[in-house]
Amino acid sequence: MKAMDLNELKSPLRLxxxxxxxxxxxxxxYLTRGVNAKISDNTFQINMESLGLLxxxxxxxxxxxxxxxxxxxxxxxxxxxxxxxxxxxxxxxxEIDDIPIYHNGHFFGAIAPYNPTTVSEIExxxxxLSAKWGGRVGGxxxxxxxxxxxxxxxYTVQANTVYAGATAEVPLLKDKLAFYVxxxxxxxxxxxxxxxxxxxxxxxxxxxxxxxxxVNSDYFKVGFYDINSKLIxxxxxxxxxxxxxxxxxxxxxxxxEDSDDKDNRDFRDLxxxxxxxxxxxxxxxxxxxxxxxxxKYIVLxx
Numbered sequence: 089m090k091a092m093d094l095n096e097l098k099s100p101l102r103l104x105x106x107x108x109x110x111x112x113x114x115x116x117x118y119l120t121r122g123v124n125a126k127i128s129d130n131t132f133q134i135n136m137e138s139l140g141l142l143x144x145x146x147x148x149x150x151x152x153x154x155x156x157x158x159x160x161x162x163x164x165x166x167x168x169x170x171x172x173x174x175x176x177x178x179x180x181x182x183e184i185d186d187i188p189i190y191h192n193g194h195f196f197g198a199i200a201p202y203n204p205t206t207v208s209e210i211e212x213x214x215x216x217l218s219a220k221w222g223g224r225v226g227g228x229x230x231x232x233x234x235x236x237x238x239x240x241x242x243y244t245v246q247a248n249t250v251y252a253g254a255t256a257e258v259p260l261l262k263d264k265l266a267f268y269v270x271x272x273x274x275x276x277x278x279x280x281x282x283x284x285x286x287x288x289x290x291x292x293x294x295x296x297x298x299x300x301x302x303v304n305s306d307y308f309k310v311g312f313y314d315i316n317s318k319l320i321x322x323x324x325x326x327x328x329x330x331x332x333x334x335x336x337x338x339x340x341x342x343x344x345e346d347s348d349d350k351d352n353r354d355f356r357d358l359x360x361x362x363x364x365x366x367x368x369x370x371x372x373x374x375x376x377x378x379x380x381x382x383x384k385y386i387v388l389x390x
Contacts, residue, residue, distance in 0.1 A: 123157075132157050134210040148204035151193065154229060159214045165289060168197025172227025173214050180227035181217070185318070185332035187364035190388050194274075194312040194338055198286035201336045201362075203270040205244050205255040206233045206316045233318055233332065237266040246272070249280040251312075266320045273313035279303040283310075296342055296356065311339045326372040335363040361389040 094101065122139035125132055134153060151167035154160055159173045169192055172180050177197075182189045184202055193201045213221075213228040221228055237259055244255040253272030260267055274283070283303050287310070291300040299308040319331040337360065344354040364386040372378050 130215050132212040136204060136207050149200050150202045150204055150207055151200040154212060157212055166197040167200055168192030175226045180229060181221060182229045184231040184334060185233055186366045186382055186384065187332065187334055188386060191360060191362060195286055195310060196290045198290060201314045202231060203253060203272055203314060203316050205246060206268060206270045207231050208234045234268055235320060237263055237320055237322055249282045250274060264322050269317040271315045274311060277304050295344060299342055307343045309341045313337050329369045332366045337361055363387050
């Protein structure tokens with residue numbers, strides 16, 4: 089209502105505060121199966137093995153799953169550009185098996201660099217973190233890969249229009265020792281509609297926009313892969329040792345030609361090599377005292 093319309097009223101306008109009482113509301117499920125919320129510390133836990141279907145998500149991309157949590161959004165539209173309650177991506181702590189990750193994923197954040205077949209649980213915190221995580225202010229996305237010795241060997245193959253991958257779970261000693269390995273890679277030389285859409289999203293408004301539509305041509309090439317592996321040793325019922333390893337590779341090369349002078353060319357060659365390893369031991373003494381030892385190695389090369 090406009091202010092001038094209020095002046096034309098012949099009688100005073102009375103505003104009254106109204107209270108609306110709702111009946112009791114009982115929440116029986118959240119988003120889908122496999123997502124649990126802890127009100128006490130404002131934490132969300134996602135069990136990837138029992139996770140149900142999510143709208144718009146068909147590939148099991150880890151970041152696409154996380155962005156469905158309230159308080160987490162992607163202003164750029166890319167799954168890897170996660171903002172937690174107003175923080176930027178680089179202000180959040182992202183770990184997989186206690187290995188910190190310092191980049192937003194494959195193809196400038198268009199694809200999460202974590203194989204969904206190996207990730208077992210995801211813990212998400214959207215407020216000030218406890219002393220366990222350094223007491224920092226920002227978000228937390230902590231991923232844990234499978235941590236049990238399987239009963240038998242199993243293989244998994246995954247493929248979509250952007251990448252293909254395979255996973256192997258091999259018990260080396262019954263109930264004692266197991267090895268997990270998983271790898272994914274894009275299709276060399278293939279330009280799919282989804283990859284082209286990612287490319288246009290990444291480079292719209294930039295100098296590379298003119299060549300980005302024709303992915304893996306003579307003038308624009310992209311490549312990426314990731315490898316996850318884990319060795320699990322159940323020493324006894326009170327002690328467990330694990331060695332986790334991840335390697336993430338990204339490459340992009342582009343050639344820009346001057347429309348007026350074909351001999352005038354501008355080259356782009358970007359390369360990212362990120363690998364990390366964690367050696368972890370967990371033990372319980374006297375049924376009450378629990379100890380954990382970790383050793384981390386992280387390398388990031390641009």
